[in-house]
Amino acid sequence: MEELAYIPSPSRGVIHLGPIPLRGYAFCIIIGVFVAVWLGNKRWIARGGRAGTVADIAVWAVPFGLVGGRLYHVITDYELYFSAGRDWVDAFKVWQGGLGIWGAIALGAVGAWIGCRRRGIPLPAYADAIAPGIAFAQAIGRWGNWFNQELYGRETHLPWALHITSSEGGRVPGYYHPTFLYESLWCIGVGFLVIWADRRFKLGHGRAFALYVAAYCVGRGWIEYMRVDDAHHVLGLRLNDWTAMIVFLLAVLYIVVSAKNRPGREAVVEPGAASDVGASDEGASDGEGVSDGEADGAGEPKASGEQAEAEVEDDAEVKDEAKDEVKDEAGSGTTKS
Template identity: 35%
Template sequence: MDIFNFPLAFQFASPGPIIFSLGPLSVRWYGLLIASAVLIGLTLSQYLAKYRNVHPDLIGDLAIWLVLAAIPCARIYYVLFQWPQYAKDPGDIIAIWKGGIAIHGAIIGGIVAALIFARLKKISFWQLADIVAPSVILGQAIGRWGNFFNSEAFGRPTDLPWKLYIPPAQRPSGYINFEYFHPTFLYESLWNLAVFGLLITLFFRSLKGKPHLKLGTLFLVYFATYSAGRVWIEGLRTDSLMLGPVRIAQLVSVGGMLLGLAGLAWLYIAGRSLPDVVPSEPPLNSSAQSANPPNKTP
């Protein structure tokens, strides 16, 4: 049987952005997924923090900072590059439930917030970054499904068996007569899950000293690997934020990949420590600590 003639098995079609409505109140998939990603990420980060001698309550405080910074920055970043659209209807600027956030804006906002938080709490920024990196990429994997329910952030037309159906109202100009598109939300979600698996494996193997990881390693690996995947996935999309002929996400991702690789080279080839807001301590690496994670307030 020709797999390309096997109908329906791998075809996706959004049931719509709204889960249910109660009068004027609508509960949307996008918001539910973001909230779920935050809660799951917080739980995971607090669990991992115990293995790094960081009290879980500190991670809870950090999560508030990250949410308050990341979500507005993600929206501002998106709106700035889509300003002609929002200039016509400024009321839609705050309508984040309709979609339209950019992960690079969230990352920038989150990094700035974490730097300030680390400085105020007198704890290593890289320690915090390593702890939350697996949760961040897992949250991105979950959040990408919001694009599916909103029928947005899809790729070029395709006849592949895992094609995504897009309603006519959601199709970009020039693609009105095409029904099926690359499910780039799925590509990125799967890529992010693979990066999550890599980070979690490195985290727990490092507790046994195999390998010994310097502070900042996990965050830099996240930065480099996520960015590498985003470069090629973004090339498939039809709705990229543009700066002239350049896809902004590809440009930023190439920069992120190079920064991540440069940081890893600085750590493991040059043998230097990363600049930090406070003097940092090495992560814990003994098997005893792995079996019995500490619970110490920094």
């Protein structure tokens, strides 16, 4: 049955620029990282941190996150790489897809902790700043699955069905739920939710990040339930469903305990950042003093100009008086003759 409306799949997920392959999956990951760092930097500065700190720590967090995401995928889907007829070398081919968000967040947090420790920054404060950016990065990264024609759901005839055309890797061409799109939209909503809640409730000490984790797990649970790709099942549920439920409970527990023990938000997120701002303000004040002096100097020519105008008026009055005297003398002379 040919659907009248559907989401087409790309004919290929890689474009070759000479000998260099440009992969859509990799582009989505890279763009997502840049968005997360950009937004995280803005939020970090707003919380009192220095510009550039988020990027410096991301140098540690991103590589750790990529390794963690790949490890989680390989461990939970080991049969794809280590079973009979499989090549274990494929486990290193990240560009073919396969990054588990759970492993990426877990090991990425280790990398972020190392970066924060080197700069004397509390990890929870950093996590709060980058939380919505991570959600938006996931939303962008999910489109990499679209390029690879993977991670789709059950068959459907809805107008937004995803048309799978590839038959590689056990795929069956047809029309399926675009679960990559569902998760992308859900992550966008999570990002805005965290931004709103952070402004409304002044979340601190890691609670904004915990809210992101909890909200993401809710969406991942029902989206995972729709997927039809191979996965390990425990008590009738996919492994990632159980992971989402456990992580959700841990995130909610953290929010409750943290709010009780450490209410409010950190007063200082980066040591020394406040003194930098103070030095900048002092420099700006000095600049204002110079401007005032220049303004005073500019007033002197104005005063001199007014004095010159007064002198011209005095000269004009003297000339008028002289003319009157000449007329009077002339008038007197005529009478005498």
